[in-house]
Amino acid sequence: MSEKGKLFLLPTPLGENVSHTIPEYVVEVMHTLDYFIAERAKTARRFLKDINTPVPFPEMVFFELNKHTLPEEIEKFLDPILDGKNMGLISEAGLPGIADPGAEIVALAHRKDIEVVPFVGPSSIFMALMASGLNGQQFSFCGYLPVKQPARNQTLARLEQHALKTGEAKIFIETPYRNEAFIKDALSTLSNSTTLCIAANISLPTQYINSKTVKEWKNIQMPDLKKKPAIFLIGKSVSGYYRHTK
Secondary structure (H helix, E strand, O other), X not given: OOOOOEEEEEOEOOOOOOHHHOOHHHHHHHOOOOEEEEXXXXXXXXXXXXXXXXXXXXXXXXXXXXXXXXXXXXXXXXXXXXXXXXXXXXXXXXXXXXOOOOHHHHHHHHHOOOEEEEOOOOOHHHHHHHHHOOOOOOEEEOOOOOOOOOHHHHHHHHHHHHHHHHOOEEEEEEOHHHHHHHHHHHHHHOOOOOEEEEEEOXXXXXXXEEEEEHHHHHOOOOOOOOOOOEEEEEEOOOOOHHHHHO
């Protein structure tokens, strides 16, 4: 029986024409692979073309992992690894397994005693936290808020209270076409002293990142976030936190 291959967790850029944000040593590993798991094979092929993969596309095998994938299909995705082949797991943007369906593949790999090799790369969630000035020692990613009211504002208010009580930063993501609705709800629901960070098009030439109190946001012109991937954070701005806890 052949030795098992490995599952490589491969970062992808957060937008088009920024493949340079992927470390060169990660690209070198990608150039050795001909088996991939991705949400959309079309997106994966476009990225692999951008990094000048030497493996001809007709020789590559892509498994698609999305809402249409059947459970019995997923169970077979890692069979090439059991036969000794290495595979790459790719997200649509950012890091696989972080707010990404790839976590299911990673869990399956552990159940099959397959070695998992994660690589560093751009993550809008963590890059937004880094640039927010909020608590990087205590934070939680809350995903999407409820779409409908009043559940949306009620959830936002509840998470704000927990953030202010514990100092924990709360991180949200929103569908780009609902960005402006989210900001409107946030400014009407959150306390004036709460810090709100808006981070859009992270790592792209059009990047916008700014942290202000809700009161300050109400007094300035809001950025144009139409159709722009964005991350939102709320909490208390860090001031002397690390000095006081050492």
